[in-house]
Amino acid sequence: GENVEQHPSTLSVQEGDSAVIKCTYSDSASNYFPWYKQELGKRPQLIIDIRSNVGEKKDQRIAVTLNKTAKHFSLHITETQPEDSAVYFCAAPFHRGSTLGRLYFGRGTQLTVWP
């Protein structure tokens, strides 16, 4: 959605290389930033998330970094493998006067890892 911008829209890397996907958001009150992975024909599944009280979070080969001042966050995948090939979505809350907020998704990045 317009409240979350995601780049690039497509990304091709060689197996073993790193991949980085970046998102920017508009609501300075946003405090939760999940990343979803969607394999072809499957449902989106949460792979990692970060809350605004930390600047980085790692889980094995994936990590997310957050820069609240610049209002952007990034997904880093190291030592990529063919099974990492999928569409990745970032998301961020947008509150617009509501205490609950709504989650808005980026348009997705198609990651292809070549063997």
Next chain:
Amino acid sequence: NAGVTQTPKFQVLKTGQSMTLQCAQDMNHNSMYWYRQDPGMGLRLIYYSASEGTTDKGEVPNGYNVSRLNKREFSLRLESAAPSQTSVYFCASSQTPTATDTQYFGPGTRLTVL
């Protein structure tokens, strides 16, 4: 524990026909959502239900209606389908309605309107 389930998996409609997409969750979640996914557009929220008995519009509600039948079930109805509603529809649920709560998605329904 099936999580979030959706029926049907695939559907083809003619313009003007109506249909209801069904969604159910067995995680005792309070909040449920309907999204549509179009190529290059990400996931866009159609309607959501913060809790049983409440529903609210999302980003793209025109042409749709919803019913929160009970805590488990949330249906999406197309009264008069249009080709612009050709899309993949995902239902999701979360424990609470806050945007900071993890959402769990169903397997999706691929709808084609001719």
